[in-house]
Amino acid sequence: xxxxxxxxxxxxxxxxxxxxxxxxxxxxxxxxxxxxxxxxxxxxxxxxxxxxxxxxxxxxxxxxxxxxxxxxxxxxxxxxxxxxxxxxxxxxxxxxxxxxxxxxxxxxxxxxxxxxxxxxxxxxxxxxxxxxxxxxxxxxxxxxxxxxxxxxxxxxxxxxxxxxxxxxxxxxxxxxxxxxxxxxxxxxxxxxxxxxxxxxxxxxxxxxxxxxxxxxxxxxxx
Amino acid sequence: xxxxxxxxxxxxxxxxxxxxxxxxxxxxxxxxxxxxxxxxxxxxxxxxxxxxxxxxxxxxxxxxxxxxxxxxxxxxxxxxxxxxxxxxxxxxxxxxxxxxxxxxxxxxxxxxxxxxxxxxxxxxxxxxxxxxxxxxxxxxxxxxxxxxxxxxxxxxxxxxxxxxxxxxxxxxxxxxxxxxxxxxxxxxxxxxxxxxxxxxxxxxxxxxxxxxxxxxxxxxxxxxxxxxxxxxxxxxxxxxxxxxxxxxxxxxxxxxxxxxxxxxxxxxxxxxxxxxxxxxxxxxxxxxxxxxxxxxxxxxxxxxxxxxxxxxxxxxxxxxxxxxxxxxxxxxxxxxxxxxxxxxxxxxxxxxxx
Numbered sequence: 178x179x180x181x182x183x184x185x186x187x188x189x190x191x192x193x194x195x196x197x198x199x200x201x202x203x204x205x206x207x208x209x210x211x212x213x214x215x216x217x218x219x220x221x222x223x224x225x226x227x228x229x230x231x232x233x234x235x236x237x238x239x240x241x242x243x244x245x246x247x248x249x250x251x252x253x254x255x256x257x258x259x260x261x262x263x264x265x266x267x268x269x270x271x272x273x274x275x276x277x278x279x280x281x282x283x284x285x286x287x288x289x290x291x292x293x294x295x296x297x298x299x300x301x302x303x304x305x306x307x308x309x310x311x312x313x314x315x316x317x318x319x320x321x322x323x324x325x326x327x328x329x330x331x332x333x334x335x336x337x338x339x340x341x342x343x344x345x346x347x348x349x350x351x352x353x354x355x356x357x358x359x360x361x362x363x364x365x366x367x368x369x370x371x372x373x374x375x376x377x378x379x380x381x382x383x384x385x386x387x388x389x390x391x392x393x394x395x396x397x398x399x
Numbered sequence: 400x401x402x403x404x405x406x407x408x409x410x411x412x413x414x415x416x417x418x419x420x421x422x423x424x425x426x427x428x429x430x431x432x433x434x435x436x437x438x439x440x441x442x443x444x445x446x447x448x449x450x451x452x453x454x455x456x457x458x459x460x461x462x463x464x465x466x467x468x469x470x471x472x473x474x475x476x477x478x479x480x481x482x483x484x485x486x487x488x489x490x491x492x493x494x495x496x497x498x499x500x501x502x503x504x505x506x507x508x509x510x511x512x513x514x515x516x517x518x519x520x521x522x523x524x525x526x527x528x529x530x531x532x533x534x535x536x537x538x539x540x541x542x543x544x545x546x547x548x549x550x551x552x553x554x555x556x557x558x559x560x561x562x563x564x565x566x567x568x569x570x571x572x573x574x575x576x577x578x579x580x581x582x583x584x585x586x587x588x589x590x591x592x593x594x595x596x597x598x599x600x601x602x603x604x605x606x607x608x609x610x611x612x613x614x615x616x617x618x619x620x621x622x623x624x625x626x627x628x629x630x631x632x633x634x635x636x637x638x639x640x641x642x643x644x645x646x647x648x649x650x651x652x653x654x655x656x657x658x659x660x661x662x663x664x665x666x667x668x669x670x671x672x673x674x675x676x677x678x679x680x681x682x683x684x685x686x687x688x689x690x691x692x693x694x695x696x697x698x699x700x701x702x703x704x705x706x707x708x709x710x711x712x713x714x715x716x717x718x719x720x721x722x723x724x725x726x727x728x729x730x731x732x733x734x735x736x737x738x739x740x741x742x743x744x745x746x747x748x749x750x751x752x753x
Binding site for chain 1: 498
């Protein structure tokens with residue numbers, strides 16, 4: 178079985194992963210949510226149609242999303258160093274994770290907001306709502322079930338990405354798996370890492386599903 | 400209360416298509432406290448017309464005056480302010496699924512920046528008015544269609560509007576629920592003196608609660624007036640297609656087969672007599688029959704009520720000498736009844752020859 182030292186390493190790696198995912202997830206949401214809403218409401222025929230803004234932001238989002246994550250990590254090293262002061266370690270890994278999370282979450286939020294029934298926007302306009310009120314009181318609450326599911330998906334993706342930053346000295350479970358499980362030929366460590374990741378993803382997904390069900394008032398039985 | 404002046408709306412051409420004229424020179428006045436119905440088939444422009452009242456549709460030219468204010472001249476801020484006094488209800492209710500009944504009704508007040516205590520004061524009587532006090536903490540998904548529309552009505556009334564716009568509000572409801580919702584609207588109109596403009600494709604809705612009606616086709620108003628007059632004397636063919644089924648101006652097919660357009664020997668004249676208003680209750684028919692020694696064989700008849708006034712049609716075969724029949728027709732006219740010669744009833748043994 179695993180030695181106590183390995184258990185300690187595993188625990189430390191789990192904490193690192195949780196830290197990276199939590200911080201990049203929160204930052205990604207804080208930036209991605211407003212960008213997603215803006216993408217949704219500036220589209221053609223939408224509330225605040227602004228096609229120039231929509232195309233420019235859309236293009237930037239697409240560029241980031243089409244870059245493979247491992248390449249993104251390497252490509253933005255100067256930026257990472259600027260923000261985090263270093264380009265290796267767990268804190269530094271948060272920077273590329275956040276940069277990847279923002280456009281991902283933005284597209285998910287955009288999709289969720291676009292799905293809101295146009296009749297609700299019309300009703301709010303008829304009540305004399307400002308565009309800002311429509312976003313805050315109508316679009317976001319109505320899109321919340323889809324946003325909750327989308328954020329769950331984003332966190333699961335971030336867990337996967339966080340395993341990759343181990344390759345550039347990011348720490349965390351992926352790093353542990355590669356250094357101990359792969360490079361030192363300790364298959365039991367690799368197995369332990371994979372099991373912990375599976376359990377982690379499972380917990381995140383179940384929690385996300387539960388939250389999405391809680392905020393969804395559309396399928397209540399009378 | 401609402402005046403449309405030379406209102407036009409043209410949608411610009413899309414792709415290779417031609418521009419679409421949705422509204423062509425609409426002139427219409429809705430008086431304070433009236434229930435004004437606008438009827439037309441889909442694509443007639445009625446929905447566009449309704450949406451110009453609160454400027455959800457911006458007219459291409461012309462003016463819309465609501466309580467003396469030209470809606471088309473307002474700034475964005477003034478328009479939002481003006482919209483607080485125009486309530487609107489929708490075919491698909493457009494309730495927020497994430498809000499309870501109470502919070503849905505409270506929404507317009509929240510948007511207007513009204514405080515929590517005042518919102519409660521305003522919303523509770525409204526829930527009572529629409530009979531949903533016991534559902535205040537339910538979500539729309541837990542309600543029936545009729546209950547959802549009641550929430551919609553309460554929400555539309557929350558900001559104490561002067562005008563209520565109804566966009567096919569009963570079209571998604573079953574007939575029984577439709578009647579209940581219409582009665583609720585009529586009740587609100589009476590109690591609050593609220594001006595209601597409704598659009599519908601169902602003539603029964605017009606007949607049930609409207610005081611006045613406008614018939615639309617191809618972006619134009621082809622006929623308008625008090626509901627009773629339009630029902631009793633429809634002029635435009637499209638109006639006929641709407642009105643005829645409900646007041647049953649037609650005659651049964653079996654009898655239609657006995658009708659000839661021209662006089663043939665041995666045939667009797669068939670008349671349609673229309674009664675309007677209090678005349679319907681006068682025993683004119685039997686008086687004529689007695690006085691002129693004329694047999695009036697009743698083929699078909701119906702008495703209906705439009706806006707509380709009786710309206711009836713009677714199809715009769717007049718059996719007697721031509722002079723008596725002529726005298727009967729003029730007597731009916733003197734009594735202000737509508738008379739129309741439908742044709743001649745062919746006796747059974749001659750029918751094959753016609």
